[in-house]
Amino acid sequence: MNTSVEICGVKMKNPVTTASGTFASGREYGEFIDLNRLGAVTVKGVASKAWSGNPAPRIAEVYGGMLNSVGLQNPGVDWFIENDIPFLREYDTKIIVNVCGHSEEEYVDVVKKLRGADVDLLELNISCPNVSEGGMAFGTDPKTAENIVREVKKYADKPLIVKLSPNVTDITAIAKADVNGGADALSLINTVNAMKIDIYRRKAVLSRKTGGMSGPAVKPIAVRMVYEVCNQVNVPVIGMGGISNGEDAIEFIMAGATMVSVGTANFTDPFATIKTIEGIEAYMKKYNVNDIRDIRGIV
Amino acid sequence: MKKIIYGEILSNDEISTNIFDMKVKAEDISKEAKAGQFAQLFTGKGELILPRPISICEAENGILRFVYMKVGKGTDVFSKMKKGESIKILAPCGNGFYMTDAKEHIIVGGGIGIPPMLELTKRLKGKKTVILGSRSKGILAEEFKKYADEVYIASDDGSEGFKGNVVDLMREKNITGDMIYACGPKIMLKFVSMYADEKNTECQVSMEERMACGIGACVGCVVKIKDSKGEESYKKVCKDGPVFYSSEVVWE
Numbered sequence: 195m196n197t198s199v200e201i202c203g204v205k206m207k208n209p210v211t212t213a214s215g216t217f218a219s220g221r222e223y224g225e226f227i228d229l230n231r232l233g234a235v236t237v238k239g240v241a242s243k244a245w246s247g248n249p250a251p252r253i254a255e256v257y258g259g260m261l262n263s264v265g266l267q268n269p270g271v272d273w274f275i276e277n278d279i280p281f282l283r284e285y286d287t288k289i290i291v292n293v294c295g296h297s298e299e300e301y302v303d304v305v306k307k308l309r310g311a312d313v314d315l316l317e318l319n320i321s322c323p324n325v326s327e328g329g330m331a332f333g334t335d336p337k338t339a340e341n342i343v344r345e346v347k348k349y350a351d352k353p354l355i356v357k358l359s360p361n362v363t364d365i366t367a368i369a370k371a372d373v374n375g376g377a378d379a380l381s382l383i384n385t386v387n388a389m390k391i392d393i394y395r396r397k398a399v400l401s402r403k404t405g406g407m408s409g410p411a412v413k414p415i416a417v418r419m420v421y422e423v424c425n426q427v428n429v430p431v432i433g434m435g436g437i438s439n440g441e442d443a444i445e446f447i448m449a450g451a452t453m454v455s456v457g458t459a460n461f462t463d464p465f466a467t468i469k470t471i472e473g474i475e476a477y478m479k480k481y482n483v484n485d486i487r488d489i490r491g492i493v
Numbered sequence: 494m495k496k497i498i499y500g501e502i503l504s505n506d507e508i509s510t511n512i513f514d515m516k517v518k519a520e521d522i523s524k525e526a527k528a529g530q531f532a533q534l535f536t537g538k539g540e541l542i543l544p545r546p547i548s549i550c551e552a553e554n555g556i557l558r559f560v561y562m563k564v565g566k567g568t569d570v571f572s573k574m575k576k577g578e579s580i581k582i583l584a585p586c587g588n589g590f591y592m593t594d595a596k597e598h599i600i601v602g603g604g605i606g607i608p609p610m611l612e613l614t615k616r617l618k619g620k621k622t623v624i625l626g627s628r629s630k631g632i633l634a635e636e637f638k639k640y641a642d643e644v645y646i647a648s649d650d651g652s653e654g655f656k657g658n659v660v661d662l663m664r665e666k667n668i669t670g671d672m673i674y675a676c677g678p679k680i681m682l683k684f685v686s687m688y689a690d691e692k693n694t695e696c697q698v699s700m701e702e703r704m705a706c707g708i709g710a711c712v713g714c715v716v717k718i719k720d721s722k723g724e725e726s727y728k729k730v731c732k733d734g735p736v737f738y739s740s741e742v743v744w745e
Contacts, residue, residue, distance in 0.1 A: 222708040246727060410542065458705075461543055462535075464583070464708075
C-alpha cells in the first residue's frame with residue numbers, strides 16, 4: 195500500500211500535514227503525538243519581524259466550528275530560523291513554512307531570509323482575514339495576487355505554495371492567477387469570514403468583531419472549492435477545511451487534493467492528525483486501494 | 494507532563510445554584526497537578542468542538558476535583574454527566590501559582606474564581622488569610638476554614654459576611670501579608686492588584702480568557718503583559734499563565 199505523495203519533487207511519506215496556525219511549530223502537540231508520523235508539518239505564519247497580533251477575545255466557538263482573530267502573532271523569521279527549524283529537523287517529517295506579510299516587501303523579506311534555510315516548501319499566506327494590511331487583501335483580487343506571487347517567486351529557493359482565501363466570488367480565477375504568477379502548488383481553504391454576536395451583552399464576541407471560521411462546519415464549502423480548483427489548474431493542491439478524520443481526508447483527495455491538512459480538529463482531539471493518517475490507511479485497506487494516487491480526483 | 498485520559502466520574506453534584514462539584518478518577522494527573530493549574534474538559538459533543546478550561550479545585554489521592562459553574566452549552570453538558578460515566582481530560586495545563594518563600598499569605602477568591610484557591614490554601618506553608626467574595630451566598634467557605642488561619646467572607650448583597658467586595662473588606666480589616674494570590678473576575682483582579690500596590694506587597698493573579706487548544710499552540714487566549722523594560726506583548730493564558738504577577742499585567 196502506497197500512501198506517499200510528492201509535491202514539486204518533495205516526497206512525503208503520507209498526504210497528511212497540519213494547517214498553519216493550529217499547530218505552532220509542533221512542540222505542543224509533540225507532547226501527545228509522534229511528529230515523525232506526519233507527512234509534513236506546516237508551521238504557523240512567519241513574518242519578517244515579530245507581530246503582536248490582535249487584542250483578546252480572539253476565539254469564539256460556533257456550531258460545529260470556531261472563529262479566530264489571532265492576527266498572525268509570531269516572533270518573526272529570525273527567531274523561527276534559530277529555534278523552530280532545528281527543533282523540527284530532529285524529526286523525520288517535511289517542513290512547510292507559512293509566510294505572511296503586510297506588504298510585498300515584507301513577504302519578499304521573509305522569503306529572502308529563508309533562502310538556504312533547511313526547510314522543504316514555502317506557503318504564501320495571502321489569505322488571512324485577520325490583518326488589516328496585506329493578508330487577504332492580496333489574495334482576493336486576481337491581478338494583485340498574480341503580481342505578488344511573481345515577485346515573491348523571484349526570491350524563493352524552495353517550491354512555492356500559495357494559500358487561497360474562500361472569501362471571493364470565484365476562487366478559480368484567483369487560483370489561475372496564482373499559477374500564472376508562478377505558484378508551484380496551491381493550498382485551500384483559509385478561514386471563512388464570519389461573525390458571532392453575544393446577544394446578552396449586545397456586542398460582537400471577538401474584539402475585532404469579525405474573524406475566520408474553521409472546523410467541521412466549513413468542510414463542504416472547502417471540498418467544493420478544492421474540486422473546482424483542481425479542475426482548473428494543473429498544479430498540486432493541498433486541501434483543508436474541517437478535516438477531522440480519514441474519511442474527511444479521502445473526500446478531499448477524491449476532490450483532487452494531493453495532500454490534506456488537519457487544523458482545528460487538533461483542538462478537539464490532539465491525536466487528530468494520527469487518526470487521519472490511520473483512517474486513510476484503513477480506508478485504502480478496506481477498499482483495496484493500493485496507491486493513494488489511484489483515488490485522487492476520482493470524482 | 495500533560496496527559497489525555499478518560500477519567501471515571503465519581504460524583505457530580507449541584508452544590509449551589511448552577512454550581513457543580515465533579516470528582517474524577519485521574520491517578521497520574523492528580524499526582525502531577527500544581528495549585529492554580531487547569532484542565533481541558535471535552536464535551537464529547539461533535540458540534541461543541543472546543544474543550545472547556547476548568548480550574549483544578551483539588552488534586553489528591555488519585556482524584557481531580559472540579560467545582561464549575563454552568564454558564565453555557567459546554568458546562569451544561571458536564572452538569573448532566575452522571576457518576577460512572579467517563580470524561581475526557583487534558584491536564585495539567587498552565588503554570589500554576591508560584592511557590593515562593595513568602596510566610597504570610599493572603600488568598601483572595603471571587604465567585605467561580607474561588608475553587609482553585611482551595612488546593613493553593615492547602616499547599617501553602619505559613620500564615621494563611623483567606624478572603625472569599627461572591628455576589629450572594631458563596632461556596633466552599635467551610636472547607637477553606639480547615640486549612641486557613643482566618644477566612645473572611647464578603648458578598649455584594651450582604652447575604653453573607655461583609656457587605657461589599659473583597660477589596661473593601663481587605664481595606665476595612667487592613668489585611669497584610671507578604672504575598673497575595675487572587676483568582677476571580679478581571680475587575681476584581683485589577684482592584685486586588687491596586688491594593689497590592691498600595692500595601693507594597695507582591696501579588697499573583699490567575700487570569701482567564703477565551704481559549705481553544707489550551708496548550709500554547711493556537712495563541713488564542715492572550716493577555717497583555719509588560720516585561721521588566723516596560724515592553725508590552727501578548728502572552729498566552731494557557732501556557733505562560735494562567736498565573737502572572739500583577740505587576741506584569743497591563744490592566745485595561
